[in-house]
Amino acid sequence: MTENNKLIEVRGLCKDFGDNKVLKDINTDIMKGEKVVVIGPSGSGKSTFLRCLNCMEDPTAGAIIFGGENIADMSVDINVHRQKMGMVFQHFNLFNNKTVIENIMLAPILIGKKNLKKQKKDNLLIKLHLKKGEVIPVTTSVSEITANAREKAIELLKRIGLEEKADAYPSSLSGGQKQRVAIVRSLAMDPDVILFDEPTSALDPEMVGEVLELMKDLANQGMTMVVVTHEMGFAKEVGTRIIFMDEGRFVEEATPEEFFAHPKSERAIEFLSKVL
Amino acid sequence: MNGFSLKIEKFLEILIERGGYKEVLIGLQNTVLIAVAGLIIGTVIGTLIAAVRVLPKYSKIVKALDGFCSFYVGLFRGTPMVVQLLVFYYVMLPLMGIRMSSVVVAITVFGLNSGAYISEIMRAGILSVDPGQMEGARSVGLSYTSAMMKIVIPQAIKNILPTLGNEFIALIKETSVVSFVGAKDLYLAFQSIGSGTYEYMVPYLAMAIIYIVIVCLITLGIKVMERRLRKGDRK
Numbered sequence: 001m002t003e004n005n006k007l008i009e010v011r012g013l014c015k016d017f018g019d020n021k022v023l024k025d026i027n028t029d030i031m032k033g034e035k036v037v038v039i040g041p042s043g044s045g046k047s048t049f050l051r052c053l054n055c056m057e058d059p060t061a062g063a064i065i066f067g068g069e070n071i072a073d074m075s076v077d078i079n080v081h082r083q084k085m086g087m088v089f090q091h092f093n094l095f096n097n098k099t100v101i102e103n104i105m106l107a108p109i110l111i112g113k114k115n116l117k118k119q120k121k122d123n124l125l126i127k128l129h130l131k132k133g134e135v136i137p138v139t140t141s142v143s144e145i146t147a148n149a150r151e152k153a154i155e156l157l158k159r160i161g162l163e164e165k166a167d168a169y170p171s172s173l174s175g176g177q178k179q180r181v182a183i184v185r186s187l188a189m190d191p192d193v194i195l196f197d198e199p200t201s202a203l204d205p206e207m208v209g210e211v212l213e214l215m216k217d218l219a220n221q222g223m224t225m226v227v228v229t230h231e232m233g234f235a236k237e238v239g240t241r242i243i244f245m246d247e248g249r250f251v252e253e254a255t256p257e258e259f260f261a262h263p264k265s266e267r268a269i270e271f272l273s274k275v276l
Numbered sequence: 277m278n279g280f281s282l283k284i285e286k287f288l289e290i291l292i293e294r295g296g297y298k299e300v301l302i303g304l305q306n307t308v309l310i311a312v313a314g315l316i317i318g319t320v321i322g323t324l325i326a327a328v329r330v331l332p333k334y335s336k337i338v339k340a341l342d343g344f345c346s347f348y349v350g351l352f353r354g355t356p357m358v359v360q361l362l363v364f365y366y367v368m369l370p371l372m373g374i375r376m377s378s379v380v381v382a383i384t385v386f387g388l389n390s391g392a393y394i395s396e397i398m399r400a401g402i403l404s405v406d407p408g409q410m411e412g413a414r415s416v417g418l419s420y421t422s423a424m425m426k427i428v429i430p431q432a433i434k435n436i437l438p439t440l441g442n443e444f445i446a447l448i449k450e451t452s453v454v455s456f457v458g459a460k461d462l463y464l465a466f467q468s469i470g471s472g473t474y475e476y477m478v479p480y481l482a483m484a485i486i487y488i489v490i491v492c493l494i495t496l497g498i499k500v501m502e503r504r505l506r507k508g509d510r511k
C-alpha cells in the first residue's frame with residue numbers, strides 16, 4: 001500500500017490513568033477503507049484506545065497522525081479533525097434537548113456558520129491589508145447552510161427509515177432507533193472514519209440486528225471503520241482486520257479468517273473459547 | 277371590631293382618594309424590577325461562574341479563575357444582603373466616585389448576590405447532566421464552549437428550574453431591605469401610608485398580603501413551567 005492510503009497513524013501511543021498504565025506503546029496504521037475490529041477482555045483498554053484516536057482521552061505519550069497533523073499535540077485544533085472522525089457510543093449520547101433532526105443538523109450548521117464568519121473576517125483583514133492572502137469570495141449564507149444541513153439530515157433520516165421521527169425527541173425513540181440516529185449524526189459531517197465503541201452492547205437483543213445492518217451498509221459503501229465490539233459474527237463478516245487487545249497491548253493482529261481459525265497467543269485462544 | 281373597620285376605611289381613603297396607590301404601584305414595580313433584574317443578572321453571572329468551576333483544572337489560568345470564583349461566592353454567601361447593600365452604596369460607590377440611583381444599586385447588588393447562589397445551583401445542574409452529552413457534542417467537532425452553551429447548559433437549566441424559582445421567591449422577599457439605601461419598594465410605600473395617620477396595622481397587613489400573592493403567583497408559574505417541560509420529555 002502507498003503512503004497516502006494511511007488514514008490514521010498511531011505511533012508509540014501510551015495512556016496512563018494515574019498509576020494505571022492502560023495503553024502501552026501502541027503502533028499501528030489504519031488504512032482508508034479498512035474495517036478494523038478491536039476485541040479483547042473487559043478492561044484491556046479497547047475503549048481507551050478508540051477514545052485516544054480522536055483525543056477524547058489525551059494520550060500520555062505518542063502521536064496520532066491524522067490529516068497530516070499530530071492531533072495528540074495540544075496546540076492542534078482538535079475540533080477540526082473530530083469533524084472528520086465520527087464517533088458512535090455505547091449509550092448513543094444523542095442530545096436530549098434537541099429533536100432528532102436537530103441532533104443531526106447541529107454540528108453542520110454550527111461549524112458552517114463558524115467557517116463563514118472566519119472567511120468573512122479573513123476577507124476583511126485582507127482587504128484592509130492587515131493580512132496577506134487572496135480574498136476568497138463568500139459564496140454561501142447562513143440560510144443556505146441551514147437549508148443544506150436540513151436537506152442532508154432528511155436524506156440521512158430517509159436512509160434509516162426514520163424521517164417521520166424528525167421532530168421527535170430522542171427520549172421517545174427505541175434503543176435501536178437512537179443508535180441509528182447517532183450513526184447518521186456522525187455521517188452528517190462526511191467523516192473519513194467512524195469510531196464505534198460497543199454500539200450494540202446497550203441494546204435489547206431484538207434491536208441489535210438493525211444497527212449491525214446499518215453498519216454493514218456503511219462498510220459496503222467503503223467507510224473506514226474502527227469498531228470495538230463483542231459481536232463476533234460482525235467481526236468475521238465485516239472486519240478486514242482483527243486486533244486482539246490484552247492488558248493495554250495489541251497481542252494479535254490478523255485477518256478475521258486467520259484470527260478465528262488459528263489464534264496464536266494463549267490469551268486469544270482463551271478469550272475465543274469464552275466468547276464463541 | 278368597629279375599630280378595625282374604621283382603620284380599613286382610613287387606609288382605603290389614603291390609598292385611593294389621596295393617591296396612596298401610586299406609591300404602592302411604584303413600590304410594587306421596584307420590588308418586582310429589582311427581583312427580576314437581579315435574577316437575570318444573577319443567572320448570567322451564576323452560569324459563567326459555574327462554567328468556570330466545572331472546567332478541567334489543567335492550566336494555571338483556569339486554577340486562578342476558579343480561585344477567584346470561589347472567593348466571590350464565599351464573599352457574597354458569607355455576608356447578609358443588607359450589609360452588601362450598605363457597603364456597596366456607602367463605601368464602594370463613594371470610593372470610586374460613582375453616582376447611581378438606589379434602584380440601580382439594589383439591582384446590581386441583588387444580581388451580584390444571587391449570582392453567587394445561582395452559581396452553586398447551576399454547578400449542581402451542570403454536574404447532573406450526563407457526561408455523555410458533552411462527549412457526544414465534542415465528538416462531532418463542537419468546541420468545549422459550544423458544547424457547554426448549546427447542549428449542557430440548556431439541560432442544566434431545565435434540571436434546576438424549580439430551584440431557580442425558589443431563588444426568585446427568595447429574591448422577592450429579600451427586596452424588603454432595599455429601603456436601607458433609599459430604594460422605594462413595597463415596604464417604603466406602605467410605611468409612608470401608615471406614617472400619615474400613625475396607623476400601621478392595616479397598611480402592613482396589606483403589604484403582607486401582596487407579598488403572599490406575588491409568591492403564590494410565582495409558585496404557580498413554576499408549576500406550570502415544570503409540567504410543560506415534563507411534557508416535552510415525553511413527546
Ligand SMILES: Nc1ncnc2c1ncn2[C@@H]1O[C@H](COP(=O)(O)OP(=O)(O)OP(=O)(O)O)[C@@H](O)[C@H]1O
Nearest residue numbers: 017018020022040041042043044045046047048049
Ligand atoms: N477515565 C478513566 N479514569 C481512570 N481509569 C480509567 C478511565 N477510563 C478507563 N480507565 C481504566 O482503564 C482500563 C481500561 O479501560 P477501558 O474502558 O479502555 O477497557 P475496555 O477494554 O474498553 O473494557 P470494557 O470491555 O469493559 O469496555 C480499566 O482498568 C479502567 O478502569
Ligand SMILES: [Mg+2]
Nearest residue numbers: 046047048198
Ligand atoms: Mg469499553
